[in-house]
Amino acid sequence: MLTPPQEAPHNPRVGLFVTCLVDLFRPSVGFASVKLLEEAGCRLEVPDAQVCCGQPAYNSGDRKDTAAIARQVIEAFDGYDYVVAPSGSCAGMLRDHYPALFAGDPEMKARAEAFAARVWELTSFLVDVLKLETIQATLPAKATYHDSCSGLRELGVKRQPRQLLAGVNGLELIESPAAETCCGFGGTFCVKYGEVSADIAGRKTQAIKETGADLLLAGDMGCLMNMAGKLQREGAAVTVRHVAEVLAGMTDQPGIGEPNWGGSEPR
Amino acid sequence: MSAHITSPAFKDNAKAALADPNLRKAMAIIAGPMAGRRVESASELPEFEALRDEAVKIKNHTLAHMDIYLERFEAAATARGAHVHWCRTPREARETVLALCRSRNARTVTKGKSMVTEEIGLNAFLEQHSIQPVETDLGEYIIQLAHEPPSHIIGPALHKTREQVAELFEEHHPDYAPNGIKPGPRSTEPQTLVSEARAVLRERYFQADVGITGANFLVAENGATMIVTNEGNGDLTQSLPKMHIVVTSIEKVIPTLEDVSTILRVLARSATGQEMSVYTTVSCGPKRPDDADGPEEMHIVLLDNGRSEMLGGELQELMRCIRCGACMNNCPVYQSVGGHAYGWVYPGPIGAALDPHLIGLEAAQHLPNASTFCGKCQEVCPMRIPLPKIMRHWREQAHDKRITPPMQRWGIEAWAWLAQRPALYRLATRIGMTALRAVAGSKGRLRSLPLADGWTAQRDFPAPQPGGSFMAQWKSGRRR
Numbered sequence: 077m078l079t080p081p082q083e084a085p086h087n088p089r090v091g092l093f094v095t096c097l098v099d100l101f102r103p104s105v106g107f108a109s110v111k112l113l114e115e116a117g118c119r120l121e122v123p124d125a126q127v128c129c130g131q132p133a134y135n136s137g138d139r140k141d142t143a144a145i146a147r148q149v150i151e152a153f154d155g156y157d158y159v160v161a162p163s164g165s166c167a168g169m170l171r172d173h174y175p176a177l178f179a180g181d182p183e184m185k186a187r188a189e190a191f192a193a194r195v196w197e198l199t200s201f202l203v204d205v206l207k208l209e210t211i212q213a214t215l216p217a218k219a220t221y222h223d224s225c226s227g228l229r230e231l232g233v234k235r236q237p238r239q240l241l242a243g244v245n246g247l248e249l250i251e252s253p254a255a256e257t258c259c260g261f262g263g264t265f266c267v268k269y270g271e272v273s274a275d276i277a278g279r280k281t282q283a284i285k286e287t288g289a290d291l292l293l294a295g296d297m298g299c300l301m302n303m304a305g306k307l308q309r310e311g312a313a314v315t316v317r318h319v320a321e322v323l324a325g326m327t328d329q330p331g332i333g334e335p336n337w338g339g340s341e342p343r
Numbered sequence: 344m345s346a347h348i349t350s351p352a353f354k355d356n357a358k359a360a361l362a363d364p365n366l367r368k369a370m371a372i373i374a375g376p377m378a379g380r381r382v383e384s385a386s387e388l389p390e391f392e393a394l395r396d397e398a399v400k401i402k403n404h405t406l407a408h409m410d411i412y413l414e415r416f417e418a419a420a421t422a423r424g425a426h427v428h429w430c431r432t433p434r435e436a437r438e439t440v441l442a443l444c445r446s447r448n449a450r451t452v453t454k455g456k457s458m459v460t461e462e463i464g465l466n467a468f469l470e471q472h473s474i475q476p477v478e479t480d481l482g483e484y485i486i487q488l489a490h491e492p493p494s495h496i497i498g499p500a501l502h503k504t505r506e507q508v509a510e511l512f513e514e515h516h517p518d519y520a521p522n523g524i525k526p527g528p529r530s531t532e533p534q535t536l537v538s539e540a541r542a543v544l545r546e547r548y549f550q551a552d553v554g555i556t557g558a559n560f561l562v563a564e565n566g567a568t569m570i571v572t573n574e575g576n577g578d579l580t581q582s583l584p585k586m587h588i589v590v591t592s593i594e595k596v597i598p599t600l601e602d603v604s605t606i607l608r609v610l611a612r613s614a615t616g617q618e619m620s621v622y623t624t625v626s627c628g629p630k631r632p633d634d635a636d637g638p639e640e641m642h643i644v645l646l647d648n649g650r651s652e653m654l655g656g657e658l659q660e661l662m663r664c665i666r667c668g669a670c671m672n673n674c675p676v677y678q679s680v681g682g683h684a685y686g687w688v689y690p691g692p693i694g695a696a697l698d699p700h701l702i703g704l705e706a707a708q709h710l711p712n713a714s715t716f717c718g719k720c721q722e723v724c725p726m727r728i729p730l731p732k733i734m735r736h737w738r739e740q741a742h743d744k745r746i747t748p749p750m751q752r753w754g755i756e757a758w759a760w761l762a763q764r765p766a767l768y769r770l771a772t773r774i775g776m777t778a779l780r781a782v783a784g785s786k787g788r789l790r791s792l793p794l795a796d797g798w799t800a801q802r803d804f805p806a807p808q809p810g811g812s813f814m815a816q817w818k819s820g821r822r823r
Contacts, residue, residue: 094813100776101805103813107823122817127768133759135716135735136751137742141759148763225717258675262715268751269713270797272357275679276715277802279374305802308788333788333805 080204090118091156093149093195095166096128097297098318102332105297108324109162109198116206118158125152129166134173135263143177147184150174150191158205159195162320163296164227167197172230197227198320199295203236210239213325216246220289221319222280222303223256224296237295237319244322254283261302277306285312293319304332347464347492348702350686353709360680369502373495373671374678380616381669381723388612398609399727401602402663409654412563412596413645419566423628425641433463436646440465440555440588443642444474447586449552455570455577456480457557458496458666459646460590461688462701465555476555477547479576481540488515494682496689497614497668502681505531512536516543544576554580554638558591559665560606561643564599567627568643571610571620578624587626587638592646594662600625606665609725614667649700657736661697663726670720670730676713685710692720696733704737708746711737769814776807 090113098105106122113120130145149170153159161167171192178185202208219241227233241249260266260276267273280303284292292307292314294300304316315331330336349356360366385391405412417427430436436459444452452469454460454476466476466487478487482500486493488511493499500508509529512519519525519539530536556577558568568589570577581587597603611617630637653659671677671691682690687698687707695710711734720730741747761768783789783806791799798804810816 096772099813100772101807103808103810103816106813106817107821111823122814124814124818125765127762127765130759130762133755133762135738136755137735137738137740137747138752138755138759139739139742141756141763145759145762225715225719229718229722256719258715258717258719260675260715262717264755265713265715267795267797269354269357269676270800271361272676272679272713273715273797274801275361276675279675279678301805302802304805305788305798308803309790309801329808330787333803335787336785336809 084205084207085157086117088118088157089155090120090158090160091153092120092122093126093129093153093159093161093166093170094122095161095163095297097301098162101301102297102318104326104329105162105318105320108318108320108326109160111324111326112198112202112211112320113160116202116208118206121156123152129161129169131165131169132264134169134177139177146174146177146188150187153191153194157194158201159191160198160201161195162198162318163298164197164224164231164233165296165298167195168226168230171195197231197233197295199237199240199323200227200231200233203239208240210243211323213243213323214245215291215322215325215327217291217315218248218250218289219291219293219322220250220252220284220287221255222252222259222284222292222294222299224294224299225258227295228256233295237293240323241293241319247322250287250289252283252287252289254280257283259299259303261298263298266302273302274306277302281306281310281312284314290314292316293322295319300332308333348687348706349683350698350702350707350710351705353684353686353713356684356686357680357713360684365504365507366502366681369504370678370681373501377498377615377672381613381672382616384612384616384618388608391609391612394605394609395725395727398606398665398725399663401597401605402726405596405598405602406594406654406659406662409593409596409651412598413593415563416561416566416596419562419564420568420628420643421566423566424631425566425628425643427643427645429645429647431647433646433648436463436590436644436648437465437468439644440590441469441472441474443586443588444469444553447552449474449586451475451477451547451551452553452555453477453479453548453551453580453584454483455554455556455572455580456483456499457555457590458493458688459557459592460555461493462592462648463590463646465590477544477551479544479548479574479580480572481537481574481576484540484544485511488512492683492688494690495668495671496666496691496693502683505533505536508536512539519543548579548583551580551584553586553588554582554584555588555590556581558589558595558643559610560603561591561596562598562600562603562625563596565627567600567625569603569626570624571607571622572624573615573617573621575622578622581624581626582637585638586640586642587629589626589641589643590646591643592648593650594664610665610667613669613723613725653700658696658700658733660728661693661700661733663728664693664697665726666693667725669723669725673719673723675715675717675719692730692734693728696728696730696737699737699740704740704744705746708737708741711735711741769812773812773815776812779806780809782806
């Protein structure tokens, strides 16, 4: 795990790594991230050449394509003080796995290492790097938090989102004993081994329902879509959101997978 | 003729497992209490993490000097009167055991729990040669009665409910009558079932000509073999018959007893949450002239079966495994489907990492893929084996050797091709997302999706938010 700087950097230039699921399925998480980062004093930019971190290829054993995608990401984020992603999974990929992809290429490996040292997951960046102690937001709800596996185990994201959530007026956090248990998403696993994945998700939603929470939060869209899909199939009355939306006070959009009666298709 | 392999049918195995109500009942114990006890016992020992580091160091050192320690072990064991048999393959190991049993005209052999004997398919082989193996570990005994392979490396019958065990005993012990009284309907109380198994097995210990055990450790400095058990069955198995055969594998060697004691402190805690197993048995050669009891002969069958090839490569860290089972107890996939779905001797994350090497990647290709990469196995592994990394290694091998199913490979390659062309990617995904939104309408989610029924069979699929992609909105000037 990276050691955060002693003092918060002043007005850092930050590149937002949007992540493909936020880009395609939940842009509101991207805008919430922008708001949080700008209000915390960052000069925020969104490099245009970004697509995906490469995990689908990496976890399918396609190392060559993964390295090509990694090179593209590293180049797109050249020159930023920090690279921040609203996902522990994608940030973990950029930070923990990119350098290993260039084992046979010392120059690129050094670049990947220098890049990796600038990558942070959103809540961890706000707390550990920017030294944000609290935020201003209000949401009356009983929430439970799911610790996404990669963020938790690769990046040590655990206390940071909770510390920030503690500042949300009206929000009560109920811990689930299964907070650190995998939700069964697993990238392509959720389709390749759909029945197993759904069974794991079922144990997870059971634990969520047992907390009595009416709001489920996490920092990764993959896990959130999986748990939301399972909860909704079960007819559970639990709203599912990315933590960034709550922290930014941007909860006007319906929760993940919820009806959008007023929604219209963009032109 | 090693143990029967059904790993290629992992998906069907998993489906059957998910539909088996008894299995689901039994598996709930693994996900709950089994995994929970590890956390408790580890948290009660402040130096637990430091002990793990120390144990890793000991194993790494041993693996780096494996040849020296194995030779030292052989010399010391031989000096104590034991015989060491080096076996490259499962076949050599089976033949060696058979020849030893025949030298004693053995009809019955008792067995302590040993995964290496499962790996070499010893029981079936002995039966073919008219030698009756009798498992004495309660779990192994239960699955022997049920004609099933173990489903867990330390709890071979964890997939059975106690009701199922009571039924098996009813069928196999028709004459069981403690204190001369035949019981009425079999109790399903664990303690009663244990007493029954003990009573039945006790007779068998005295009939056995040979006792076979495994080994948790081979101590290089003094030539001792060691086992840890909770039932004491290993002690009776190895000390009552005239011949004791230890069937084990080369990576069990550890330099000193001091080193073993460090590893013991993490082993039981990781496995069952105990501070120590109930019995820790050290065997130093056969009965000496002045000993009151013990076997007349002691043989150590040392299996390689591809392990020496793992040294110095991507898989070397797997040789640190001390077979505690923590990775499977804590694995979400194992907790769902149990051990049999994996289709070979070593299930769970350790199996997913090890089996492709032992039975071939073609047969085992599902196993390293059937993982969410949640990393929990690595988190709980007392030996800090990077299991997800090794599973990924196998996925890469399967991709490179084109073992991965073509549709899957093409799908990923097509996606990766697109991901390297941002403009085209945005166009393609825009079309896809627009279609998803259109189908979902205002419902915000989909109940079924072509090509993704793996997801939608039991889960809704959230539709994209209205308004287009983040990148498109950002480009058009939206900032909040």
